Amino acid sequence: MQKLRSFxxxxxxxxxxxxxxxVISFALYFITEEMRLNSSEEGLVSSASLIGMTVGxxxxxxxxxxxxxxKLMGIDLIFFMxxxxxxxxxxxxxxxxxxxxxxxxxxxxxxxxSSTIMSEFSPARSRGKYLVAAISLYWxxxxxxxVANLTFLGLYEFWRYTFLFGALISLPIIILRxxxxxxxxxxxxxxxxxxxxxxxxxxxxxxxxxxELFKNPLLPYVLAVSSVWFLFDVASYGIGLYYPLVLKEFAxxxxxxxxxxxxxxxVGALLGYLIAVSAxxxxxxxxxxxxxxxxMASLLVLGGxxxxxxxxxxxxxxxxxxxxxxxxxxxLFYPTEIFPTSVRSTAxxxxxxxxxxxxxxxxxxxxxxxxxxxxSASLIxxxxxxVVAFALSFITYRETKRKELxxxxxxxxxxxxxN
Numbered sequence: 264m265q266k267l268r269s270f271x272x273x274x275x276x277x278x279x280x281x282x283x284x285x286v287i288s289f290a291l292y293f294i295t296e297e298m299r300l301n302s303s304e305e306g307l308v309s310s311a312s313l314i315g316m317t318v319g320x321x322x323x324x325x326x327x328x329x330x331x332x333x334k335l336m337g338i339d340l341i342f343f344m345x346x347x348x349x350x351x352x353x354x355x356x357x358x359x360x361x362x363x364x365x366x367x368x369x370x371x372x373x374x375x376x377s378s379t380i381m382s383e384f385s386p387a388r389s390r391g392k393y394l395v396a397a398i399s400l401y402w403x404x405x406x407x408x409x410v411a412n413l414t415f416l417g418l419y420e421f422w423r424y425t426f427l428f429g430a431l432i433s434l435p436i437i438i439l440r441x442x443x444x445x446x447x448x449x450x451x452x453x454x455x456x457x458x459x460x461x462x463x464x465x466x467x468x469x470x471x472x473x474x475e476l477f478k479n480p481l482l483p484y485v486l487a488v489s490s491v492w493f494l495f496d497v498a499s500y501g502i503g504l505y506y507p508l509v510l511k512e513f514a515x516x517x518x519x520x521x522x523x524x525x526x527x528x529x530v531g532a533l534l535g536y537l538i539a540v541s542a543x544x545x546x547x548x549x550x551x552x553x554x555x556x557x558x559m560a561s562l563l564v565l566g567g568x569x570x571x572x573x574x575x576x577x578x579x580x581x582x583x584x585x586x587x588x589x590x591x592x593x594x595l596f597y598p599t600e601i602f603p604t605s606v607r608s609t610a611x612x613x614x615x616x617x618x619x620x621x622x623x624x625x626x627x628x629x630x631x632x633x634x635x636x637x638x639s640a641s642l643i644x645x646x647x648x649x650v651v652a653f654a655l656s657f658i659t660y661r662e663t664k665r666k667e668l669x670x671x672x673x674x675x676x677x678x679x680x681x682n
Contacts, residue, residue, distance in 0.1 A: 269443060270381075270393065270396075270397065271400075272436060272439045272440055272443060273336065273377050273380055273381055273384075273397070273440070273443060274377055274396075274397030274398075274400050275340075275377075275400065275433075275436045276339065276340065276370065276373030276374065276376075276377045277373075277397060277398055277400045277401040277404070278400040278401065278403055278404040279340070279343055279370065279404060279432075279436075280370045280373070280374075280401055280404065281400065281401035281402055281404025281405040281408070282404035282405070282407055282408045282411075282432075283312060283366065283404075283408075283429055284405075284500075284503075285404065285405040285409065286411065286412065286422070287308070287309060287363070287504075288309070288503075288504045288506065288507050288508070289408075289409075289412050289507040289522065290412075290421075290422035290425065290426075291305065291308065291309055291508070292507070292508060292511070293420075293421075293422055294308065294359070294422060297420065298355060298359070302630070302631075304356045304360075305630075306627045307356075307360055307627075308356065308359055308360055308363065309504060309626055309627075310622075310623045310627050311363035311364045311367060312364070312366055312367030312370060313619050313622045313623045313626060314364055314619075314623060315363070315364040315365060315368040315369075315370070315371060316367045316368070316374070316622075317367075317371060317616045317620060317623070318368055318371065318616075319339070319367060319368035319369060319371030319372035320371040320374050320375055320612040320613075320615035320616040320619065321612050321613065321616045322368070322612075323335055323371070323372030323373070323608075324372075324374075324609050324611055324612015324615065324616075325608075325612060327376045327379060327608035327609075327612075328449075328605060328606055328607065328609045331445050331446070331449055332376055332383075332445065332446045332449055332608065333380075333444065333445040335372065335376050336373075336376055336440045336443060337437045337440045337441055338372075339369045339372035339373040339376060340369060340373065341369065341437060342365060342369025343369040343370060343429075343430065343433050344430045344431075344433040344434060344437065345365075345430075346362045346366035346430075347362075347426055347427070347429050347430025347433070348426075348427060348430045349362040349365075350363055350366060350426045351423045351424070351426035351430065352423070371615065374595075374615045375608045375609075375612035375615055376608060377397070378394070378595060378596050378599050378611055379607050379611055380443075380446050381393060381394055381397050381599075382394060382596060382599035382600060382607075382668070383446040383447070383448040383449070383599075383604070383607075383668070384446065387665055387666055387668070388544065388665050390544070390600070391543035391544040391548065391596075392540050392541075392543060392544055394592070394596040394599075395536060395539050395540045395543050395592045396536070396540050398536070398588075398592045398595055399532075399533060399536035399537075399540070399588070399592075402529045402532040402533050402536065402584075402588070403529075403533070405525075405528075405529040405532070406529040406530070406533070408425070408429075409522050409523075409529065411424075411425045411428050412425055413519070415428075416519075416522070448461060448466055448668070449604060451463060451466045452467050452603075452604040452605050466604035466605065467603050467604060467605040468603040468605075468672060468675060469674050470602075470603045470674045470675060472605075472606070473609050475606065476602075476609065476610055476613065480673055480674070480675070481606075481610075481673055481674075483659070484601055484602070484659075485610060485614070487659035487660070488597055488601070488610075488614050489613065489618070490617075491552075491594055491652050491655050491659075492595070492614055492617065492618035492621070493617050493618050493620060494648045494649070494651055494652035494655070495590055495591065495594050495621070495649070495652050496619065496622040496625065497621040497624055497625040497645065497648045498559060498563065498625060498645035498646075498648050498649050499587055499590075499625070500621075500623075501622075501624075501625020501626055501645055502642075502645060503584075504626050504629075505626075505629055506524075506528055506580060507521050507522075507525055509638070510524050510525070510576060513572040513576060514572065514573055514574055515574075524576075524577045527581060528577070528580045528581055528584055529584075531580070531582065531583075531584050532581075532585060534581075535584060535585030535586060535587070535589060536588045539551060539589050543592070543664070544664055546664075547662045547663075547664040548593050548597060548600075548660070548663055548664060549656075549660050549662050551589050551590075551592070552593040552594070552656050552660060553653060554586070554589055555586050555587065555588070555589030555590030555591070555593070556590045556649055556652050556653040557653055558586030558587075558589070559587050559646075560646050560653060561646075562579070562583045562586065562646075563583070563643065563645050563646030564642070564646035566579060566583075566642045567642035567643035568639075568643070569639075570639045571639070571642075590652075594618070597660070597663070598610050598611045598614045600663045600671045601672055601673055602673065603673070603674045604668075604672075607672075625645070632644065
């Protein structure tokens with residue numbers, strides 16, 4: 264029971280991320296009308312939390328390697344709670360943009376901290392299962408967001424209540440996180456815990472600072488994981504944040520139908536994760552990633568060529584997100600398996616930050632792409648980015664399944680096996 268509680272508490276940041284981004288994707292249509300936002304302001308509001316995540320991931324990732332994982336796991340969600348409340352109370356574009364920007368700093372900060380501590384606590388033979396299951400909570404958050412939207416939809420300015428609800432559910436998570444233990448691997452990397460299996464030399468592998476991330480032998484891997492995650496997020500977030508708006512424009516006029524369809528898409532994603540959980544430690548990271556990216560690329564191009572629209576968009580997006588999760592899970596946690604403890608969270612934070620830039624580009628330019636090129640052509644453009652990510656992954660990613668972090672991490676000493 265203790266292990267299960269620790270799992271959910273440490274991975275709850277992904278749940279809150281899914282909730283937040285899904286809430287804004289549906290609410291944006293109403294906020295734009297109520298606050299009379301122009302197209303530029305609409306794009307900035309939709310991408311504000313992603314911009315904040317870019318900053319938060321860098322700052323918290325670096326700090327987690329300096330002061331420890333545990334100390335930051337409550338602080339990042341305090342950002343989410345406080346600025347979730349101010350988002351709900353916002354009266355104009357400036358207030359809403361700043362609130363969501365600061366909220367995003369907390370979510371972004373949680374990515375490197377939570378994924379790092381999950382990786383460091385998980386057993387080698389089932390580490391992939393734990394990490395994929397943790398990330399699947401993103402779509403549980405998406406599902407709960409749709410339920411919240413349905414619950415409050417009849418109220419005046421209902422989106423304020425959904426924002427406030429998201430902020431309040433973070434409070435018990437913050438309280439429970441205070442009781443979590445520090446990562447033994449981080450303690451060992453700082454010389455605060457030593458035994459035969461965990462010590463400073465084994466954990467750090469001769470890597471002692473952030474500057475060494477951008478030198479050999481780590482630099483090629485930093486570039487590879489950041490680039491693949493960047494390309495993945497261009498398509499994943501570029502389309503994903505607009506599922507409600509796409510469904511409303513090209514499939515259903517009813518807001519209730521849109522919400523139920525969004526819930527169905529979330530179920531598709533969870534089914535994809537369910538299969539990925541059973542496959543990640545048997546097929547391995549590399550195959551799961553390539554199947555996911557290949558499936559994404561194929562579906563995007565197919566949807567563009569066939570000019571898909573109407574009710575069939577629901578099973579289409581359900582299939583897309585199911586495969587998308589295979590790729591998304593690996594791109595998110597893979598950096599925590601290949602970088603040594605001394606810079607693990609910093610590397611994860613850097614890769615997260617780069618990926619959010621891809622997400623911002625996708626989210627900001629998707630509406631204008633649809634306006635100028637059309638929905639079908641936009642799908643093909645995202646399909647091409649997925650093809651490039653597939654090719655880069657095929658060349659650069661190596662297998663880490665069922666190996667201890669001592670084997671998979673790269674450094675100046677005790678080099679990891681290339682098998």
